[in-house]
Amino acid sequence: MKRITTILGIMIIASLVSSGMLVTSKSQVSFASSSNVQNFMNMTEEQRTEAAKNMTQKEKEMVMNEFSKQNSTVNENMSETAMPKDTKPLTGNFVDAGDGFHKAAGVAKVINLADGRTFLRLENLKATNGPDLYVYLSTGKDASDIFNLGKLKGNIGNQNYEIPSGTDLAKYNTVLIWCKAFSTLFGSAKLSSQ
Secondary structure, eight states: OHOOOHHHHHHHHHHHHHHHOOOOOOOOOEEEEHHHHHHHSSHHHHHHHHHHHTOOOOHHHHHHHHHHTTEEEEOOOOGGGSSSTTTOOOEEEEEOOSSSSOOEEEEEEEEEEEEEEEEEEEEEEEEEOOOTTTEEEEEESSSSSSEEEESSSOOOEEEEEEETTOOTTTHHHEEEEEETTTTTEEEEEOOOOO
């Protein structure tokens, strides 16, 4: 087991070095160009998380800034006629993270289909883009108690995420757009039946 752990460690270090990232004696990752930002995104999820732990705040800001310049638009359909007529949908409006940089606008809506499946629909979403963005259902504005619905499909547009059966939406009533690698909130929407 110790040998496997050593081999995996060597493979990760080799991957970081071959991807153009410089590893200093303090294990800090240096990003000298936007091509290194792309290399960061080409890493596995575990490698990104590990690399992010070793980045300076300035390096994290550089990665965030580079991604904020890119947009990805998604336009998925969802028929609201699939909802039972006797229920009011849970909805919420996105609000920014409050730091002046990470922004989100649009509506989050829970839609119940006739076949029993439940979806979270993001409508007219417009968020600052970033690396490693996910959609979470959470108990609040942090990611300490969540249901991970998957990677954000695009920072602009309409998109659908299936909610696992049995999810307690009274408890997990806040939608987060969350950067997993940097543990950073981009925006949130509190769900209610208004």
